[in-house]
Amino acid sequence: MPLEKLIDTQLLPFLRDLADRSLENAARLNFDKQHPQHLYAVCTYGTILETTFDILSLVAAVQFASIPIILRSLLDAYASFRSCLADPNHFKAMYATYLKEKLRLIDAVIENPTNPYLQGLAKAIDVQTERASLEKELQEIKQAGYAPLRPWQEFENAGLSSEYQSLYWQLCLHAHNNVAALEERHLNKKGDDYAVAFFKMADPPDLARYLDSVSGIVLDASKTLHNRFGSPVERQYHDFEARLQAIRKQYT
Numbered sequence: 001m002p003l004e005k006l007i008d009t010q011l012l013p014f015l016r017d018l019a020d021r022s023l024e025n026a027a028r029l030n031f032d033k034q035h036p037q038h039l040y041a042v043c044t045y046g047t048i049l050e051t052t053f054d055i056l057s058l059v060a061a062v063q064f065a066s067i068p069i070i071l072r073s074l075l076d077a078y079a080s081f082r083s084c085l086a087d088p089n090h091f092k093a094m095y096a097t098y099l100k101e102k103l104r105l106i107d108a109v110i111e112n113p114t115n116p117y118l119q120g121l122a123k124a125i126d127v128q129t130e131r132a133s134l135e136k137e138l139q140e141i142k143q144a145g146y147a148p149l150r151p152w153q154e155f156e157n158a159g160l161s162s163e164y165q166s167l168y169w170q171l172c173l174h175a176h177n178n179v180a181a182l183e184e185r186h187l188n189k190k191g192d193d194y195a196v197a198f199f200k201m202a203d204p205p206d207l208a209r210y211l212d213s214v215s216g217i218v219l220d221a222s223k224t225l226h227n228r229f230g231s232p233v234e235r236q237y238h239d240f241e242a243r244l245q246a247i248r249k250q251y252t
Contacts, residue, residue: 003204003251010247011208012059015215018240019052022222025233029225037088041225044081048074048221052214059211064202065185071210072171075163076151078217082158085228090157092146099138100148106131167213208251215244 026049031038051074058067083090109118109127121127138148149157155164173181184203188195223237 001250003208006247006250007204007208007211010250011211011215014240014243014247015052015211015218016056018215018218018222019049019056021236021240022218023049023053025222025226025231025236028231028233029229030231031229036091037084038229040091040094041081041084041228044077044084045221045225047077048081048217051077052218055210055214059207062199062201064200064207067202067207067210068171068174068181071213072168072175074214074217075160075168075171076154078221079151079154079158079160079164081221082160082224083154085224086157086159089146092141092144093149093157096138096141096146097148099134099141103131103134103138106134212248219244 026045029042031042033039033042051070054070055067055074058064058070080090080094083093105121106127108115109122110131112118113122141147151168152161152164155161155168172178174185185200186196186198188197188200219237219240223234223241225231226234226237
């Protein structure tokens, strides 16, 4: 079967079914919202589902340029999700990362007093007092053993180092408008010549790889979370798993 037809008749309908069922099943998750591990695991799972529906909407609208960029964000959420479930205190590292980024913003306010986009913040707070407070809080959480994380560390904690070194790297080319991504997105090559194009159709192997990745993430995250919380719908995902494996055999 041609790959384009396989995407249209099997892979894309599968992902729609999986996303719809997962959103429906999310209402049956029984968790403790006062428990930080539960809370952040469910929140990152929500981001995974919402981002999946964003990608499905783009495919339906025949708008492909931002799909790899959004998939990169989905992978980030998946890494955070897995890290939260692997370590009940991972939210502390997430918070330390937030403190580091907020501190970077305050430093930018101090170092760039004429920046028109930062002047409002400079007037709204005492930046030196805010900086001292953030620095103190960050040092305290570091001393407790939870330092800010770089993306590769988050993926390593999640057991996704291989994905970080391959798929995530490729998606970053699109997010940062690397020259290779720009050429792929906007050039139609014709022998030694080329034409500039807007709104190109997706390359079928690329689209299949993206949709397959999204399917695998949603499937694993849904099955894992429902299993962790003892949800009776967890077994539904075994059927989805079998369906995805059958589809994959046709293009791998």
